[in-house]
Amino acid sequence: MSPIPPDIEQAPPVSPIPEAELQPQERYEDELIMHLERDQFVAETSRPVPRAVLSAGATAGLWALRVFVVLVSIMVIYTFIADLH
Amino acid sequence: MNTAAPATPARLREAPFEAPQLTDEDVVRSHDRARVHHARRHRRHWHLLWLLAGPGILAMLGENDGPSMIAYASDGAQYGLGFFVPFIPVLFAMAYVCQEMCMRVGAVTHRGYGELVLQRYGRVWGWFGAGDLTLTNLVTLVAEFVAIRVGLAYFHLGAGVAVALGLTLVVFTLSGGRYWRWERIVLGLAAFNGLFLVAAILVKPHIGTVASSFDFMPFPGGSFNTLLLLLASTIGATVTPWMIFFQQSASADKGMTPRDINHGRYDTAAGAVLAAIFGLGALVAGAALLAHDGSGIQGFAPNAGFPQALSRVAGGAAGTVFALGLIEAGAVAILTISASTAYAAGECIGVSHSFNRSPRDAAVFYAANIGIALLAAVVILIPGAPLLSIALNANVLATVLLPVSLVFMVMLANDHALMGKWANKRSTNVLGITVIAFVGLCGAAYGIDSFLQTIHLIPS
Numbered sequence: 001m002s003p004i005p006p007d008i009e010q011a012p013p014v015s016p017i018p019e020a021e022l023q024p025q026e027r028y029e030d031e032l033i034m035h036l037e038r039d040q041f042v043a044e045t046s047r048p049v050p051r052a053v054l055s056a057g058a059t060a061g062l063w064a065l066r067v068f069v070v071l072v073s074i075m076v077i078y079t080f081i082a083d084l085h
Numbered sequence: 086m087n088t089a090a091p092a093t094p095a096r097l098r099e100a101p102f103e104a105p106q107l108t109d110e111d112v113v114r115s116h117d118r119a120r121v122h123h124a125r126r127h128r129r130h131w132h133l134l135w136l137l138a139g140p141g142i143l144a145m146l147g148e149n150d151g152p153s154m155i156a157y158a159s160d161g162a163q164y165g166l167g168f169f170v171p172f173i174p175v176l177f178a179m180a181y182v183c184q185e186m187c188m189r190v191g192a193v194t195h196r197g198y199g200e201l202v203l204q205r206y207g208r209v210w211g212w213f214g215a216g217d218l219t220l221t222n223l224v225t226l227v228a229e230f231v232a233i234r235v236g237l238a239y240f241h242l243g244a245g246v247a248v249a250l251g252l253t254l255v256v257f258t259l260s261g262g263r264y265w266r267w268e269r270i271v272l273g274l275a276a277f278n279g280l281f282l283v284a285a286i287l288v289k290p291h292i293g294t295v296a297s298s299f300d301f302m303p304f305p306g307g308s309f310n311t312l313l314l315l316l317a318s319t320i321g322a323t324v325t326p327w328m329i330f331f332q333q334s335a336s337a338d339k340g341m342t343p344r345d346i347n348h349g350r351y352d353t354a355a356g357a358v359l360a361a362i363f364g365l366g367a368l369v370a371g372a373a374l375l376a377h378d379g380s381g382i383q384g385f386a387p388n389a390g391f392p393q394a395l396s397r398v399a400g401g402a403a404g405t406v407f408a409l410g411l412i413e414a415g416a417v418a419i420l421t422i423s424a425s426t427a428y429a430a431g432e433c434i435g436v437s438h439s440f441n442r443s444p445r446d447a448a449v450f451y452a453a454n455i456g457i458a459l460l461a462a463v464v465i466l467i468p469g470a471p472l473l474s475i476a477l478n479a480n481v482l483a484t485v486l487l488p489v490s491l492v493f494m495v496m497l498a499n500d501h502a503l504m505g506k507w508a509n510k511r512s513t514n515v516l517g518i519t520v521i522a523f524v525g526l527c528g529a530a531y532g533i534d535s536f537l538q539t540i541h542l543i544p545s
Contacts, residue, residue, distance in 0.1 A: 033105070033107070033115070035115045035116075035118035035119045035121075035122055036111060036114065036115050036118055036340070037195075037342055038105070039195060040114070040195045040340065040342065041105035041106075041107075041108075041111050042105075042108045042110050042111055042437075043105040043106045043108075044105065044195075045195050045196055045337075048204045049194075049196070049201065049204045049205055049503065050204075050205075050502075051204070051205060051206075051207065052205045052206060052500065052502070054206070062206075062210070062492070065488065065489055065492060066213060066489060068529070069485065069486060069488060069489050072485050072528065072529050072532040072533065073482070073485050073486060073532070075532045075533060075535070075536035076478070076481060076482055076485050076531075076532045076535070076536075077482075078536060078539065079532075079535040079536050079538075079539045080474060080478050082539045083474060083539075084471050084474055
């Protein structure tokens with residue numbers, strides 16, 4: 001869903017840091033990170049999802065529904081205003 | 086999309102280019118999730134349910150708002166119990182079908198409804214949805230302030246107190262900078278929706294009459310237009326666009342994941358059951374006025390119309406409890422509806438939209454939350470504003486605009502690229518499409534029939 005940019009993809013692998021060498025702040029952050037799913041971080045949810053491809057029929061159906069709802073809304077609002085008088 | 090297991094520190098260190106930049110929002114949400122993991126690991130089922138409950142109950146009880154409770158009570162006062170005792174639970178079953186989808190999409194994608202519609206189907210549809218939401222929310226919020234005013238009028242307090250109470254609650258609940266705090270305060274307030282059940286008990290209904298009402302008939306009498314108005318306003322009292330925006334965004338903001346979907350279903354079902362019971366309480370309390378010319382009761386009359394009438398017929402305690410219930414219903418709805426507007430604004434503009442952010446980091450979210458409540462409050466202070474008409478039409482407008490929101494909800498819940506194995510099953514689609522067809526038909530039929538009467542193309 002979120003492709004890795006090419007410059008990052010080519011970055012050399014980094015060895016894991018041994019657990020004993022972690023600083024308290026790093027331990028704290030690790031514990032926090034453990035409780036969230038990877039796609040749950042703000043950094044991840046800030047990336048937009050790709051646009052869906054709708055068929056022509058689906059697009060036409062959505063527009064028809066939208067026009068219909070707008071027309072009925074106008075009727076309801078007109079009736080509401082007329083009733084005020 | 087990774088939905089299998091929480092990301093481990095080791096995995097992240099082995100792949101440092103993927104390590105996320107932690108924000109304050111992540112830190113706060115992670116603390117909440119730590120408690121969920123702890124409860125799950127130690128098999129504390131009730132504690133887990135307590136931690137994961139919230140969005141479903143708030144969406145359902147938030148929709149048991151001032152106009153809805155007045156609508157149920159007015160139905161009881163004018164038509165008795167016959168048709169509505171079975172109809173209200175059916176409507177909440179419909180609401181469950183819609184809200185379960187919202188919760189599921191929020192838990193799987195970790196994104197709000199407005200954000201997904203905008204990104205997945207384009208800006209036009211996203212902004213259309215947000216526009217619908219803002220319009221119905223503003224009208225509904227005005228009705229909530231009116232409901233609070235009606236409740237307070239029973240205690241001889243005016244519109245200024247209603248405005249002050251509503252706005253103070255909005256600002257107070259926003260002050261913690263944490264979703265969990267906001268949710269628990271609003272849940273605590275929502276518990277008082279049970280006052281409508283107390284009111285029903287205080288009017289001492291005949292149990293046999295209530296039980297026999299489940300036969301689902303008789304259909305209420307009156308003109309075709311009156312019947313359509315009843316259906317449209319009662320549907321609008323049960324399923325609305327703001328609930329869809331709210332529950333999906335709140336589920337994501339709470340940090341729910343696919344592992345929590347079953348608990349999300351319990352939460353939504355509990356909300357639907359409680360809301361149906363409390364809604365029936367308002368109906369039964371209102372039915373006490375049936376034998377006392379209930380058709381003449383003006384539920385939104387500024388001089389405490391409904392509670393006052395109930396007090397005369399069923400005693401001061403019933404009137405007092407009903408008035409307090411109206412204040413609660415209006416207050417909770419102001420909080421949840423303002424929150425749904427804020428989520429939609431943040432999601433469509435593309436800025437931070439979380440209670441877990443500080444006002445400085447999520448200025449648009451907080452400004453929209455307070456701003457729409459403030460705007461509605463200003464409307465009810467305008468001398469001569471048609472508050473009664475606004476309040477009565479709020480539910481109808483919500484019903485008319487609802488089908489578009491529901492269609493996108495079903496499309497999102499069917500989107501296998503987003504939802505994977507959590508996408509809708511065929512049975513859920515059949516139910517969802519039936520709900521959309523029913524809601525669309527009722528709303529459109531009322532809108533068209535009323536319009537044709539107004540322009541005198543058909544007789545009134």
